[in-house]
Amino acid sequence: MGSDPGMRALLLAFALGVIALQQQPVLPAGSHALYALIPLSLAPALTWCARHRSEEHRRAMELASRGLLAMAIAALGFFYAGWRAEIRLADALLPAWEGRDIRVVGVVDELPQPVDRGIRFAFVIERTLTPNAVVPSRVSLAWYADREPSGTTRPGPEVHAGERWDLVLRLKRPHGTVNPHGFDVEGWLLENELRATGYVRTEDSNQRVDAFAGRMADYVARARESIRDRILKALADRPYAGVIAALAIGDERAIPSEQWQLFNRTGIGHLISISGLHVTFFATLMGAAVFWSWKRIHALTTRLPARKAAALAGVAGAFCYVLLAGFQVPAQRTLYMLTVAAIGLWLGRPGSASAVWLWALAVVLAFDPWASLTAGFWLSFGAVGLLLYIGVGRIGRMPVWKSAVRAQTAITLGLIPLMLVLFQQISIVSPLANAVAIPVVTFLVVPLTLASIALPWDFMLVAAHQIFAWLALLLETLSRLPDAVWQQHAPSAWAALLGALGVLWLLAPRGVPGRALGMVWLAPLFVLLPLRPVPGAFQMTVLDVGQGLAVLIQTHAHALLYDTGPRFNESADAGNRIIAPMLRALGVARLDGLVVSHQDSDHSGGALSLLQTVPVDWFASSLPPQNSIVRARTLGGKPAERCIAGKRWTWDGVDFAIIHPVEANYANPKLKPNDLSCVVRVSNAYGSALLTGDIEARTEADLVRRDPASLPADVLVVPHHGSRTSSTPAFIAAVHPEIAAFTPGYRNRFGHPRPEIVERYASAGARGLRTDYDGALTFTFAPGSSREPRLEREHDRRYWRETPQRGLAALDH
Structure with a gap:
C-alpha cells in the first residue's frame, strides 16, 4: 500500500503538482502537457542503462530515474488540475447575461441559510426557460423578503433542501473584493463550484415544482436539514445550539461571530466542526462494536475474520458521518486514511502511517484539486503530519498522559508558521484549552450529539449542550487572560519556510544534534517586520470594499484610516472582514488616526467593529453626537472630534490637512450628510492625495471658491464613487489629478461610476x-x-480571477 519510499515520493509529487497549479496566474496550455513525456520516457531508459553499469553508477542512475519519474508525476498532477480547472471555468455565465432576468428550473442543493431579510442557498440549474440564455450549472442565490409600501417586510416562501423550483433569477459572474492579505471570495466560489451569484426576483411565476427532487444528494441534504432543524428546535434560545449543530452535521453557519472569536482566541476552533478526531473516534466505536459482536458468532468468523469486518464497519461508519458532515476536507482526510488502512488490512499489506497519510493527501487533491485553497486543508494535514513525524524512530511505549502532552506540544509548536501565515495570530492559552476541550468534546459532547440523531431523546442534546456550556465558561476565563493571543504581521514566504524547517529540527527525534537551534530558525517569523515608508514618505492604499470607501495612509511610524467601508449584514462589515485583518497582516497594531467622513453606511459601516478590535488614538468625523459610533467612542472615555477645516498636523515629515467642512456647515440644516463629508489632503515633497468622501456639486463649488490652493492633487479619490451629483468640471480643473480613483461596487445598483463622469x-x-x-x-x-x-x-493574479470588461457594468437593479 505504498510503503515503498519510491511510491511515497510519487504520491507527494502528484500532490505538489496539483498544489502548484493553484498558484498560477493563468492556466497552462493543454499542449504543454506533452513536455511531461520527456522525463516519463527518460526514466525507464535510465533504469535500463543502469543494469549495465558499475554498482556506484547504477545507484546514481536509478536515483536519477526515480527523480525523473517524480517530475513526470508532478507534471501529471499539475496538468490534471489544469484540466479540471478548465472544465469548471467553462461552466460560466456569459457577460451578456449579467444583470438580466433569467427563468430557470432547478433544485435547492444544500441547506438554506438565514441571512438579513431572507435566505441564501446553492441552486443546481436543470433547465433554462429563457430563450438563448447561457447559465452555469450551480449558483449561489439569495431570496429576500418583499418590502411593503409601509416599510415592513413580507416573509418569503419556505425553502428546503431537495426541492425543485421554477424561479426568475438575476445573476452576475463570480466577483469578490481583492485586497492585500484579503480573503479570496472568487477562489472560495470556485472551490465550492458556485459559478455565479445572484438573487431571486419577485415574480408571480416563482413556484415550487416538486417538494422533493429525489436525487441521491437530496436524500443526504434533506437528512442534514432535518437533523439541524431538530437540534435548533430542541435547543431553542440556548447559546450554543449552533455548536451542537456543527458537531452533528458540520454546518457551522449558525454559530455567532462572537463565539467564533472565543474559539479562535482559545485555539479550539478545530474542534467546532466534524474534525478528523471525531470521525476517527466514531469509526473506532463502530469497528469495536462489530469486532466484539463478530468474534462471538462462529459462523461469521469462519467466513470473514473479525478484524476485516471491523475495518469494513469502521470505514462505513466514517463514510456515513463524513457524508452527514458535508464532506469537509478534515473529515475527508480521515475517511481516506481509514479507507487506505482498511484496504491494506484486507490485502494483507498494511502500509506505514506516512504512506496512508500520503495516499489520503493524493486522493483528496484528486477529488478536489482546489482543496489547498482552504485553511482547513493545511491545518488538517499539517497536524496529522506532525504527529506522524514525532513518532518516527520512537522506541517503547509512553504513558497515555505523556503521549498526549507530547502530541499537543508538537502540534502547538509545529503549527506556529502555518498559523502566522494563515491568521497572523497564535493562541497562547491553546495548550491548556485543548487539554480540557479535546476529551470533553470528543468523548462526551460528540457521542451524546450523535446518539441523539439515532434515538428520539432530546435530553441527550440538552445534556451535550450543558456540558459544552460548562466548557465555554473555562474558555471565556482563558480568553480574558492578558495576552491570551499573540497577534502580529504576516511573515514573508521565506521566513515561513525557515520557520517550518526550524520546527522540523526542533521536533526531530532524540539524537539529532542541535535541536534547540530550531528556535533560532523560528526567529525570522517574529522579528522581520514589513517594510514601512522611509521618513518623509507615505503610502496610500485605496481598499476594495465593494460599494463604499476605506483608505489607509501609512507614514514611517503612523497610520491613518479614512472611512471604514460598508456594513454587509448584522454580523459582518468591511471593518471586521477586510480592514482589521489587513491591518494585522501589515503589522499595524493600532491606528494613530481614524476619520469617518460622514454617516452613510457605505463609509461608516465598519467603524464600530474597528473601534472594538483595533486601538484608535485619535478620532474625527462629521457625525452627529447621537450617532452610535460617536457614542461608542465617548462611552469608552475617549474624545471624538469634529472635522473642522483648518486643522493641520505633520507625521514623519508628511503633511495632513482637513479642508472641509467649516464650522458653519454644521449649523446649516439644509446641508445633506454627503456635503458634510470630511475632506482630507495628504502631501509631502513627492506628491499629494485628496480624499473627498461623498461631497457633491454644492461643496465642490464652495471649495473652489473658498480654498482653491488646497485642491491640487496628484491622486484624487473621486467624490461619491463617480456619481453624477459630483465631479463638476470646475472642481476637476481645480484639482487637476493625474489619477482619478473610483471606488464603486461591482455591478452596483446606482450605476457608479457614471459613464459621463468617467469621460469627464x-x-x-x-x-x-x-x-x-x-x-x-x-x-x-x-x-x-x-x-x-x-x-x-494584477499584482496577485490567479487564473480564476478575471478583470471585468470595462464598459459592460450594466445596472443591477
Whole structure:
C-alpha cells in the first residue's frame, strides 16, 4: 500500500503538482502537457542503462530515474488540475447575461441559510426557460423578503433542501473584493463550484415544482436539514445550539461571530466542526462494536475474520458521518486514511502511517484539486503530519498522559508558521484549552450529539449542550487572560519556510544534534517586520470594499484610516472582514488616526467593529453626537472630534490637512450628510492625495471658491464613487489629478461610476482606475517612486480571477 519510499515520493509529487497549479496566474496550455513525456520516457531508459553499469553508477542512475519519474508525476498532477480547472471555468455565465432576468428550473442543493431579510442557498440549474440564455450549472442565490409600501417586510416562501423550483433569477459572474492579505471570495466560489451569484426576483411565476427532487444528494441534504432543524428546535434560545449543530452535521453557519472569536482566541476552533478526531473516534466505536459482536458468532468468523469486518464497519461508519458532515476536507482526510488502512488490512499489506497519510493527501487533491485553497486543508494535514513525524524512530511505549502532552506540544509548536501565515495570530492559552476541550468534546459532547440523531431523546442534546456550556465558561476565563493571543504581521514566504524547517529540527527525534537551534530558525517569523515608508514618505492604499470607501495612509511610524467601508449584514462589515485583518497582516497594531467622513453606511459601516478590535488614538468625523459610533467612542472615555477645516498636523515629515467642512456647515440644516463629508489632503515633497468622501456639486463649488490652493492633487479619490451629483468640471480643473480613483461596487445598483463622469476625468487628462476592476490601489509617495500604483488584482493574479470588461457594468437593479 505504498510503503515503498519510491511510491511515497510519487504520491507527494502528484500532490505538489496539483498544489502548484493553484498558484498560477493563468492556466497552462493543454499542449504543454506533452513536455511531461520527456522525463516519463527518460526514466525507464535510465533504469535500463543502469543494469549495465558499475554498482556506484547504477545507484546514481536509478536515483536519477526515480527523480525523473517524480517530475513526470508532478507534471501529471499539475496538468490534471489544469484540466479540471478548465472544465469548471467553462461552466460560466456569459457577460451578456449579467444583470438580466433569467427563468430557470432547478433544485435547492444544500441547506438554506438565514441571512438579513431572507435566505441564501446553492441552486443546481436543470433547465433554462429563457430563450438563448447561457447559465452555469450551480449558483449561489439569495431570496429576500418583499418590502411593503409601509416599510415592513413580507416573509418569503419556505425553502428546503431537495426541492425543485421554477424561479426568475438575476445573476452576475463570480466577483469578490481583492485586497492585500484579503480573503479570496472568487477562489472560495470556485472551490465550492458556485459559478455565479445572484438573487431571486419577485415574480408571480416563482413556484415550487416538486417538494422533493429525489436525487441521491437530496436524500443526504434533506437528512442534514432535518437533523439541524431538530437540534435548533430542541435547543431553542440556548447559546450554543449552533455548536451542537456543527458537531452533528458540520454546518457551522449558525454559530455567532462572537463565539467564533472565543474559539479562535482559545485555539479550539478545530474542534467546532466534524474534525478528523471525531470521525476517527466514531469509526473506532463502530469497528469495536462489530469486532466484539463478530468474534462471538462462529459462523461469521469462519467466513470473514473479525478484524476485516471491523475495518469494513469502521470505514462505513466514517463514510456515513463524513457524508452527514458535508464532506469537509478534515473529515475527508480521515475517511481516506481509514479507507487506505482498511484496504491494506484486507490485502494483507498494511502500509506505514506516512504512506496512508500520503495516499489520503493524493486522493483528496484528486477529488478536489482546489482543496489547498482552504485553511482547513493545511491545518488538517499539517497536524496529522506532525504527529506522524514525532513518532518516527520512537522506541517503547509512553504513558497515555505523556503521549498526549507530547502530541499537543508538537502540534502547538509545529503549527506556529502555518498559523502566522494563515491568521497572523497564535493562541497562547491553546495548550491548556485543548487539554480540557479535546476529551470533553470528543468523548462526551460528540457521542451524546450523535446518539441523539439515532434515538428520539432530546435530553441527550440538552445534556451535550450543558456540558459544552460548562466548557465555554473555562474558555471565556482563558480568553480574558492578558495576552491570551499573540497577534502580529504576516511573515514573508521565506521566513515561513525557515520557520517550518526550524520546527522540523526542533521536533526531530532524540539524537539529532542541535535541536534547540530550531528556535533560532523560528526567529525570522517574529522579528522581520514589513517594510514601512522611509521618513518623509507615505503610502496610500485605496481598499476594495465593494460599494463604499476605506483608505489607509501609512507614514514611517503612523497610520491613518479614512472611512471604514460598508456594513454587509448584522454580523459582518468591511471593518471586521477586510480592514482589521489587513491591518494585522501589515503589522499595524493600532491606528494613530481614524476619520469617518460622514454617516452613510457605505463609509461608516465598519467603524464600530474597528473601534472594538483595533486601538484608535485619535478620532474625527462629521457625525452627529447621537450617532452610535460617536457614542461608542465617548462611552469608552475617549474624545471624538469634529472635522473642522483648518486643522493641520505633520507625521514623519508628511503633511495632513482637513479642508472641509467649516464650522458653519454644521449649523446649516439644509446641508445633506454627503456635503458634510470630511475632506482630507495628504502631501509631502513627492506628491499629494485628496480624499473627498461623498461631497457633491454644492461643496465642490464652495471649495473652489473658498480654498482653491488646497485642491491640487496628484491622486484624487473621486467624490461619491463617480456619481453624477459630483465631479463638476470646475472642481476637476481645480484639482487637476493625474489619477482619478473610483471606488464603486461591482455591478452596483446606482450605476457608479457614471459613464459621463468617467469621460469627464479622461477629458481632463486624468487616468481612471477602479477598485471593482483593479482591486485595491496602492500608491507610494517616496523618493524615486513613480505614480504607477500597485493594482492588487494584477499584482496577485490567479487564473480564476478575471478583470471585468470595462464598459459592460450594466445596472443591477
